[in-house]
Amino acid sequence: MESMKSKTEDSTKSDLSEQIKAATKDCHVRAENTQLMLNYQKGQITKTQYKLLLCSLFEIYQALEEELDRNCDHPAVKPIYFPQELARLESLERDLEYFFGPQWRKRISVPSATQRYTQRLREIGKSRPNLLVSHAYTRYLGDLSGGQVLGKITQKSLGLTENKGVAFFTFPGVTSPNKFKQLYRSRMNSIDLTEQERRDVLDEATRAFEFNIEVFDDLQKMLSITEKNSSEKGNDINTQSRTFTSSPVLQFALGAGIALATVGMGVYAF
Secondary structure (H helix, E strand, O other), rough: OOOHHHHHHHHOOOOHHHHHHHHHHHHHHHHHHHEEEEEOOOOOOOHHHHHHHHHHHHHHHHHHHHHHOOOOOOOOOHHHHHHHHHOOHHHHHHHHHHHHHOHHHHOOOOHHHHHHHHHHHHHHHHHHHHHHHHHHHHHHHHHHHHHHHHHHHHHHHHHHOOOOOOOOHHHOOOOOOHHHHHHHHHHHHHHOOOOOOOOOHHHHHHHHHHHHHHHHHHHHHHHHHHHHHHHHHHHHHHHOOOOOOOOOOOOOOOOOOOOOOOOOOOOOOO
16 A cells, blocks of 8 residues: 555656646645535535635635735746736626626625635745646646536526626636646646755645635534524525536536636646
8 A cells, every 4th residue: 555655656746737736636635525525516505605605715816916026036836927817806897896786896805715725825925826836837837627507506596697697617728627727736846946945835735725725614503594594684695695506517526626726716636
């Protein structure tokens, strides 16, 4: 058993993207089995839930993209820096304005887990920029993998029209997601890292998944409270949801995650 494990590790030693995928395999399973993700995969999503997810995603991507911008010339960041193709912040701003109105910034509410996630991104952006590679990979490639399908599912579930409220899922700068993901992996695999730095990147990738799992769990707690309060006021938000057929791409192997990842919101199918 041990020899087989060593053989696998040796065969992927030069391939950072494959090592991250292998290192986070167990986290994939845990992420896709959080209650929030299970509900989303079943089509049990409400507008309230989606709006809260967008709030957390905005905070996460604001921290991630500001740190990537600030460190764009760092040797580990420069190869995987694709702001024109991947940046999500402006899309999230449009979605939040659609749901909350012009004063949306004053109405954002996120759980403590989201704040811990963003604090970590700020911390490594200042002291260890090479670790941003882990977070960029798990978020962006997860969201890119499931973006179009998840956008359509969310649109159908919430009765949204004309692509309003789902800008997050679109990548107008990427003409071929599969080809771009190949390019991204190739660029990431070209990053020159010492053995210790590589181990640190792998550990940070696992940590990125842990942060997402904590965010999902905290959001579920917030949603439970919100839905309970709404129900007590005679406004059952569950009537906003519509059930649709579950799709295999919704299996979070994320992001997303998506989250949504990639959710994270990406589908973590790298």
